[in-house]
Amino acid sequence: MATPRIIVVGGGLAGLAAVIKIAEAGGSVDLFSIVPVKRSHSVCAQGGINAAKNLKGEGDTTWQHFDDTIYGGDFLANQTPVKAMCEAAPGIIDLLDRMGVPFNRTPEGLLDFRRFGGTLYHRTAFAGATTGQQLLYALDEQVRRYESEGKVKKYEGWEFLSAIVDGKGVARGITAMNLRTMELHAFPAEAVILATGGNGAIFGKSTNSVVCTGSAQSAIFQQGAYYANGEFIQVHPTSIPGEDKLRLMSESARGEGGRVWVPRKPGDNRAPRQIPDAERFYFLEEWYPKYGNLVPRDVATRAIHKVVYELVLGLEGQPMVYLDLTHIDRDTLDRKLGGILEIYEKFVGVDPHEEPMKIFPGMHYTMGGLWVDFNQMTNIPGLFAAGECEYQYHGANRLGANSLVSCIFGGFQAGPNAMKYAKNVAAAEGDGGAAKELARQAEINKKLMTNEGTENPFRLWRELGQTMTEHVTVTRYNKGLQKADEKIVELLDRYKRVNLSDRSQWANTSFAFARQLKNMLELSRTITLGALQRDESRGAHYKPDFPERNDEKFLKTTKASFTGTIAGPNLEYEDVDIQYIKPRPRRYDAAK
């Protein structure tokens, strides 16, 4: 048969990894991305990528990596795919190394590794503190090579709107919108891979990039795909609060010896370096002597919240704590952390070599995402997902430096699996439903463009972000979650009266945003109601009213399906694959 045509949506690490595998296997790829793929959000990843290469004589193994990941994720992840990922990780590092990623090196010319959260091993390979940038570029370069050979066609500046699903429920392509001409097109394909990243924009301000709205996942969810574990949202302990976003301050700062502290005395307004050691409260080191500053992110984030909100020890009474690198020599800092120190200095105007940084937790990552099977396929046949937009590898909490490896591994699985599927799928009948889907999208566009009302989409978004951040992040109460859902329902209603101040048909960014906003609202209900229904505490999901993990009831994957009714999504629960490691209590105050 002819070369299978496969569509990949999203040009971050997962999407590009899938593209490379398909092109290498002789497939033909159409790659869709809102931004030029080199500007995708993977570029923001800082600290590194995990692989148990055991180059530090510590006896690290892929099994240890697997166990740390499962334990760090509070046993919610299906174990078979996580085990496969950890076993593949050393080979992935080798490949990236061969592609020219400028990883930091040991004096002997080998890869250097540093420590990261939730493990006691040096397992994280890194390129300064801009590892995501370097990995993304390496894959981008390989894709550019295939592009110049005609195996990949890029559609940059196009936004995915929906899957084309035929009468039998099989994916036959996508519809997308050209973000300059605002024209809609249907693109047929034998298989589609969604690699559309995270959904930080739902929380207003987060460490995510502007394009990380979760809009594509939500669109697919509304077309019948399951969305799994949506309630598991990672709040990174160390970000720099800002007006437009929360800028990430990498975990690698602590991996290289950074220490988190506040003055022991409330209201101690001395300059930080004037405060003697005995009068500093290194709370992570005191509370978690074994892991210290490198406890997993959910643990560190809750500790910072406790220090600020319960013990009222925030700096100058504000929600901030110190992240201190000033005891480390300048040369080491520049060599290993240069990129992030530059970000702090540029955006805050203070030199972190000389003065401790002021940081606070910020929304960072979604562990939940589209439900996929072990072949990365959603419940819509022919529609695959990889990377942060799917739920598979991190359970209830992701360990630092596991995201890059899960993106690349997921893409490496999705690509060949989509090829295999595409070679065997029966041809579509007629146009596979393309014309019908295109008409549906055109109707949505027409309605939005001519809608009369008074609501500004950017203001609705701001209200959504405030509600989600207040009620659906670090500490969750059922009353607050109910309030949040009521607010979202209100916003959905007000969205019907959304008014675009720009009705032009050329590079209309507010129009594109208004479309994304609708999808954000729908997805935020799934996150909120998933959290409401899960009456336990597990990983990043913490309810003070239900402080214990409840395996009997909730060692289960949440699967949400769209109903289109005011009641919100339907939630069902699926057993977790725990065949390799028996669940045990998760605690970081002692060795596990």
Added chain:
Amino acid sequence: MANKTVQFEIKRQAGPDDPANWERFEVEWRPGMNVISAMMEIATNPVTAEGKPTTPITYDSNCLEEICGSCAMRINGKARMACSALVDRLEQPIKVEPLSKFPLVRDLQVDRSVLFENLKRVKAWVPVDGTYDLGSGPRVYPQQQEVNYPLSNCISCTCCMEVCPQFNEATGFVGAATIAQVKLFNNHPTGKVFKEERLRALSGDGGIQECGYAQNCVQACPKQIPLTTAISDVGRDVIVQKAKDWLRG
């Protein structure tokens, strides 16, 4: 007392063939505010300083931490990233314009795809055999890594091209960013197999000889990439390559 505000003058243009005009905006000041957050604020209430309703401003942005390279524009006449342009350090009214050397799309959005095309021309990649497991890569000593890593930090923002007097239609000059990538890939133990091809790609019209050593590029680069060093290193290699090719006849 009225809240402190920030004054902006933003160049607007509905499309490539439409006339340009300037609009004034007054935005409430916030601590740590940058040019992007002001434009986000304008989108929530798109009204000019004169009280005239207008449209939200079209611009490229993504990461907002100066690593994705999207939001390059001219701010008070200087090509730079809008996310790291803190309003407290800028003279007001803050004048914001699109980059001038690239085709305009709308408002502050321009088409910079020429850079990505240039990267194809010089084969800016390492030709690996395949993605299957072939063991670890070549040894690279820290001293080499410390040369290559800064070059690999290029965010493709095109500021170096915008400020270059030689980067224009008359010369067709590729610009500093591409030349620095040639140095990066020629340095790589495997990447260097294309060294001669890359150097030849830079030896004709629009190639490295168009550089006039104005040194604007290295000053404009938000990532402090040693662009002029790269240009002189690659320039030397191009001359050597030309001589070799001439001798080979």
